[in-house]
Amino acid sequence: MNIIKKKAIDMMERKLSRTGHVLEVRAWDPATFFEIDLHLPGLNMEKWQSVQHMKVKVGDYAYRDYTPAMWDAETHTCTLLVNSSHDGPGSKWASSLKKGDAILYLGVGSTLHKPVEDRSLLCLGDSSSIGHFLALQQLAKGKTEVYGAVSFSEVKHMEAFKEYFITALQPVLEKRWDISLLSWIDEQPLEDQCIYITGHIPTVTELRRHIRKREDFSGTIKAQGFWA
Incomplete structure (x- = not known):
């Protein structure tokens, strides 16, 4: 990655990044799948009408999109479910997390997937x-x-x-x-x-x-x- 691109990412992180904290990490057996409980203070989950994605920092100049699931709007908590069976920054990040760790993310946005009423x-x-x-x-x-x-x-x-x-x-x-x-x-x-x-x-x-x-x-x- 060239210097200009790195500077642009650094600037974006300073302006847009938000912080959350890991409440708990549960590894399945074998440990290539993780449930990661997060506290995301200030994030408004009440208006979510479609499946969301979080752009999470998983390493230096590396981001991955994950879906917040099983969220509680009142407590600002949710769970990420991460398959880490494939080698890469996201897998290494998930397997290294522990309770109390801080995470950085660049906000949460909507996907095009949402329920369609009256149809299974x-x-x-x-x-x-x-x-x-x-x-x-x-x-x-x-x-x-x-x-x-x-x-x-x-x-x-x-x-x-x-x-x-x-x-x-x-x-x-x-x-x-x-x-x-x-x-x-x-x-x-x-x-x-x-x-x-x-x-x-x-x-x-x-x-x-x-x-x-x-x-x-x-x-x-x-x-x-x-x-x-």
Whole structure:
């Protein structure tokens, strides 16, 4: 990174960065997935109507987007759910956090994903999508059903997901050279469905292409890739 770009980022951080604090960190077994409870003083969560994303500083001149989930507007708290199985600054950041640490972020912004009233929401994604789908579920509570499937590479992570969260999302096991979510969606009716697909970008692309070829599909697809 050149000097000019570094200076621009330094200036942006000084003007826009906000501070939060880590309340608790829970590692799943194996420790390649983390629940990170945060206190974000001053952040107004009451008006959130769509899934949000936080641009979090994870290293020198390095930022990653994470979804605040399971938030409490009164206490200004939320949880980030981070898949750290892929090597990179975000994974190293998540695995190094401990209670009491300060975090820096450049604000919180809306995504295009939000509940659609009077239509159930079918969600498909890998474990990097958990926070996104749980946020969608929180927004949809009392309005419509959120269901679907989340793929995992670890059996123990599937078990933890079923134990820790109350959700209609079903965990499925990833198999090498196979997109397990394709098999799952082939068992579902797709007439007039509102489908949300997130996670690994090539998988998102393949799932969207596959669904659009289905003769019974007559709904909408809202896709968002997280990583390649």
